[in-house]
Every structure is written in structure tokens, then in C-alpha cells.
Amino acid sequence: MSPASRLPYDACPAGRQAQPDAVIQLHGIAVAVERTPVLRDLTLTVGAGEAVGVIGANGSGKSTLLRLLATLLSPAAGTGRVLGSALGSRECEKIRPQIALIGHSPALYSRLTLAENLRFFCRLTGVDVSAVSSALDAVGLGRAADRPADRCSQGMQRRAELARVILSAPALLLLDEPHAGLDSGSAGLVDVIIDEVREREGAAVVVSHDRARLDAAVDRVLDLREGSLREVLPAATMVPGQGFR
Amino acid sequence: MTPPGPARQALELARKDLLLEGRAGETLLVTAPFGGVALLLFPLAIGTDVPLLRSVGYGIYWVVVLLFGVLVSLRQSAADTPAQVALLRLTGVHPVVRLTGRAAANALLLLAFELTLLPVAVMIYDPPLDSWPWLLAVLPLVAAGLAVLGTLAGALAQGLAGRTTLGPLLVVPLALPLLLSATQVAEAVRYGREPWSWVALLLLVDVVAALAVALFARSLEEFS
């Protein structure tokens, strides 16, 4: 898919009519965390080969949305399907290995080296362990492979997590602030990994506060406000100082 | 990409736990010395009467193993962060397999812990060693039972602020049969009886705890 064909914001409303092959289909979803409602009446459809960006104020529920899409949370109301499995059902266990989530804090074991962390992941999921070194090379950490994770900077840990995404080749990629901590030279890595997922007819949902980077990486951007998603205009049409609307 | 079988996954999880603990050294470099201090404190409190210490030494050893062994199961290197839990769930490894891997690592560490403290207890208390062949069965069976109960407590207290204080309160009363069996094996040998029934009780506790893991792992691993 050429970059031109997915820009700008091809007039897809947040909740389009049901697509049979959609990777994500949420309708009227509500989620509460420890009794506090976070998401309400949220509708979202993400098709195969599509990448969607999500923006929103601090605390608006973006990370909760990603956990919901990763099938790690069950909706309190509404219906949702991710990769064909109904949210909140046991079917989700089957599709979880096809989902990759990079959250706020890294899921690395601090006393294991970067390579050990990745090899552990490979052995658990059946990915060929010999691919670890090339994945670390791809994210520019080939020579830091034997460094323990707790001696790596935030950006290095983020890159190691991107290497894990490369190894797992997910059908659904969920990224929470993927550019945070990455230097300018490696921020483009995120775009390439998202493109790879799209080319495999997978889907990506990317949460970010970095609007410029988000615009470059995804097909459309949604604003999470008052618990649900709304389409936002391309950044180029924004009126300075007046936000997106 | 075909995921490996459950046994292979459990082994991999246990290997990771042991590698982490090998580098952190909490069990053998912190908890075991602490247990050694406890063994040293009892005679200071109850008196240094040699025949008395010989007769209570074995029991004190097992009390220390029980109380401090729970800390081995709840060690810091076995506390998964929410991000690590999320990653493990997304790997698709079954919750029973995840707890089995943890329990296997716990059992090996507890066995190492028992074997480290045993010579200390023998040196300080000089208990009669006529029941030593039975220890070959008792040490691993107690380690396994305590490991599985500790794994369950770790899962029950996962992510809670009072994990290391709550966990022992949940495990220790339920581990009472382990303590009684371990001490009564030596007692039975001393009085010329066959201690098979106590070994069978140890096995029973281990089996009940393992069944609990099989039954409840999925319920415990679910998140809201």
C-alpha cells in the first residue's frame, strides 16, 4: 500500500458499518476500571491493512482502550470482536498470540539481557530463536544484545520491545506512545513496523501525543474524548490555538 | 510458528525464574542466612541444654524451613510487573502452565534452601541422624508442597501492596500437615516405627495443592 493511498483521513467515520473482514469491531462498548467508568458507548472499526491513531487528553482512557483491544480487559457493556473473537469470551485466548502490545512500561525482565529476554519470548511462543540477533540488529541493538535490560535506557528498552514485535509478526499491533524515548534516528522504525503489519493485512492502533509523527504513521486519527472516539480533521486544517475542533 | 508443548513452556518459564533468581541471589544470599540466624536464636532463647537441643533440633529446623521457605516462594524476583503479566497472557501460555513453571522453580529453590540450612541445623543442634535415608523423600516432598502452596499464595496476592506479609498468612496455616509429617517421620524412626503413613500424608498434601493449581489457575489469572 503506497503512503499516498492511505492519506489523508479517507473519510472513515469512527464506527463504520460492519465489515466482515475487519480486525477490530467494537460497538457501544463501556469499560470500567475498579468501578470507575473509563470508556462509554465507544464504537470503532479497523479494517485489515489499516492503521489508526488515537489522541486524547491525559487520563482519557487511551491505555485502557489498548488493553481492551489486547483482550486483557472485558467490556462492561456493548459488543466487540477482535480478530474474529468476541471480547470477554474464552475465544480470545486463541487469538492472543497474534496480538502485540507495547505499553507504557516495558515488559522486559530487568536482570535478563536484551537477547535473553527475546529468546525467552521466542521459546515460549515457538518463534525461531536464531532470528533474535537479526531482530536486534534491525533495531540497532545488535551490539548491546548482552546488556541486562536494567542497564538500558528507556529508548533502548523501547527498541528491544520493537524487536519483539518484529519477531512475533502480529496481526494486531497495539502501541502506547511508541515514539517516547526514541531518538530522531530510530523514530522512523515505528512507521516501518506499522507498515509491515499493514502489508500483512493486519491492523495497528497507535496511541500518541506526538501528532506530527502520528499523522505520518497512520491512515486516520481519532480523538478519545468523554469515553468515546471521534474522527478528527487532518492536522493541516487545524486552526492554531483552537485545537482539533 | 507452532507454539511448543505445555511441558516445554513450563520448563522455559521455570528456567527463566531460576535465571532471574540466580542473578538476584535472594534465596541463598538473603533468606537462607536469615533462616540460619533464626536457627541460632532458638538456643539463645530456650537455653543451651545439649540433650534438650538434640531433641528439639529437628523440629526447629522444619519450623524455620516452613516460615522462611514461604519467603522463598514470594521472593522479589518472582513478582511479575503488570507489563510482564500482560506479555505472558498474550503469549497464549495456559494459566496452569504458567503456575506450573513458577511452582517448579519454587520447588528447586526450596530444595536448595533446605539443603543449605540442614548442615547448619545439624551443627548447632546435633539431632539424631538415624532417620536420614527418609530425608531423601521428605526434603523434596516438603519442598514441592510448600512450593505449590506458595505459588498459589503468590497468585492470590499478585500485585497487592502487602504481598510479602499476606502471602505467608495464607500459606503457613495450610502447610501445617507438611510440618507435622516432616517432623513425625524422624519421630517414628526414633521409636522404631515405619513412617510410611507420614510420607503418604506429604504426598496427599502435594497432590491436593497441585489439584488446586489445576482447578483454580484460570480463575486466578483472569483480570477484570
Added chain:
Amino acid sequence: MTSVSRRLTAVTVVVMAGALAAALTAPPDRLQGNLQRLMYVHVPAAWLAYLSFAITLGASAGWLWKRRASLDRLASASAEVGVFFTGLTIALGSIWGKPVWGVWWTWDPRLVTTAMMFFVYLGYLALRRATLDATVRARRSAVFGVLAFAQIPVVHMSVVWWRAVHQPPTVLKPAAPTIDEWMLAALLLNVLAFTLVYVLLLRTRVRLAVAEETYDAAHDRAAGELAGQAITTPDYRKEFPNHV
């Protein structure tokens, strides 16, 4: 107060008054004298301890099966009442044991198992207190509620075996006496009265839990609808006019 509550309270008060009168007027024990009257509280309390934890077990298993909030409330309420009665059983047994047996504590298997239960269910309540999320709390305490009760027979069996290999207590332990008919009737009446008190306490505790949840839900609704609505864009132009 509903009519059921009113009637239940009235019946409990009447039966309790009768049970108290029976306990005070039953003939004193030939050997122990009036001390034996503690039995009229000790035995019902011990019965209630086991009953409460069995109900916690049933409700916990029921929660794992049906996931109904009412079963979680029942399990928790029964455990709370059970811990109270277990503590009472142990305390009264100890107060009775000192003058009769000469010791506060004896290594009777039932006593050891009861004390173990007391600590296990204190652990159950501590687990509930430590877990903030209602669903996670219900789930984990249901698992522990089943596990704890399942272990009790194993623990009891091990303690019975352990006692069997040791000498019986050397303190004065009266042989099982044949119980006077009056005393038996008074005891049974007290068991009934205390069971009614248990039902009343359980019902009240469950209703209190419902009230707490209703209050919390109303508070959540009033406090702000969504978590994100509590956060606003900082008005730094107004707060720091000299720096803008």
C-alpha cells in the same frame, strides 16, 4: 426494617431469652459446678464456626460457578461472623480449660484445627481487605474460600495422627460424662438460639454490604461520570501571567 427482619429479630430475642433461662436454670455439673455453664455458649459457638466456614465454602464455589455478586457478599459476611465465633470458641474453651484442666491450652486435635481455621480465615479477610478491585477481590477470595475449607480435613487428619503417637494429656481430663437430659435440652436450645443469632448477623452484614455498594455506586455517579472528566487542561496563562 422489613417485616422479615422484624419477625426474625423478635423470634431470635424470644428464643435467646429462653435459651439463657435454660442455661442458668439447668442443674450444675457435679464436678465442674457452674463453670460448666460456659458450655452453653462454647458448643454453639464452635458449631457456628464450622457452619459459617461451610457457608463461605458453598458461596465461594457458587461465585466461581455463577459469578453473582450476592454470593460474594454471602461468602464474605459468613467468614466475618465465622471468625468472630471461632475466636469466641477458643477464648471460652481456654477460660473453661484453666480451672478444669489446669492449663489455658491443650493439644486436642479439635482445638488445634479450630485455631488453624481462625488464622486461615483471618487470612481470608486480610486478602479481601488488601484487594481493591471488586471483581478481582471476589475472584481471589472465592478461590481461597474453597482452598481453605478443602484443606481443613487434611489438616485435621494430620493433627489427629500426630496426637495419636503422643501421650494423651497428663492434665485432669474428665471421662465423657453421660449428659443430664435437662442439660442436653438446654444445650440444644442454645444451639438453636445461637444459630438464629448467626442468621440475623449474616443477614444484617449482607444488607450492610448491599448498602455500602449502593452508596459507592451513587457516589461514583455523583462524583463525575468518567475517569477522564476529572482532568482538565491546565490554565497556565491565568496561573502564571508573567511567564506567558
